[in-house]
Amino acid sequence: MNIRHPHDACAEAARAFSAQEEPVEALSRWLRHFARFLAAKRGLKTALHSGDPAYEGLPEYFQQRFVPVVAELLDAAAASGGIRSDVAPYDVLRAVAVIVAPDDDGYTQRLLTLLIDGLRHRGGSRIVRVTLMRVARVGAWHRSIWSG
Structure with a gap:
C-alpha cells in the first residue's frame, strides 16, 4: 500500500x-490545496x-513532510511583510485539519479565508494603535471633566 505518494x-x-505566486498567495493556495x-x-x-502496524509511522511521517513545507511558506510570506511572523507551522496545519469538514455551502472555504486573514494581522497593527490612542484620549477627557 503506497499512501505516501x-x-x-x-x-x-x-x-x-x-514559483507562480506572491508569498501570501502561495500560502493561501497551498492551504486550500491541503x-x-x-x-x-x-x-x-x-x-x-x-492500532494497525501498517499505519504506525505515518503520523510522524506526515509531520516531518508537511511542517517544513508550511514553515517555508510562512517564512516567505512573513519576510514579504504579508503576514505575522509569530505563527508556528504545526499550529497552521492543525487549524486546517480542524477546519476541514463536509463542505456545506462553502463553510470550509469561508473558515480558510478567515484563517488566512488572521495570519495577515500583526500585533501592534494600526487598528490596535488607533484603539489605544482613542482609549487614551477618552481617559484624558474623563480626567479633565472630573478634576474640575
Whole structure:
C-alpha cells in the first residue's frame, strides 16, 4: 500500500505555488490545496489511530513532510511583510485539519479565508494603535471633566 505518494504530491505543490505566486498567495493556495487533500482522505484519521502496524509511522511521517513545507511558506510570506511572523507551522496545519469538514455551502472555504486573514494581522497593527490612542484620549477627557 503506497499512501505516501499522494502526500508527497501535496507537499510538492507548495513549490509550484511559490514559483507562480506572491508569498501570501502561495500560502493561501497551498492551504486550500491541503484542505482539499485532507477532505479526500477522511478515513485516514481513523486508520492512523486503529492500532494497525501498517499505519504506525505515518503520523510522524506526515509531520516531518508537511511542517517544513508550511514553515517555508510562512517564512516567505512573513519576510514579504504579508503576514505575522509569530505563527508556528504545526499550529497552521492543525487549524486546517480542524477546519476541514463536509463542505456545506462553502463553510470550509469561508473558515480558510478567515484563517488566512488572521495570519495577515500583526500585533501592534494600526487598528490596535488607533484603539489605544482613542482609549487614551477618552481617559484624558474623563480626567479633565472630573478634576474640575
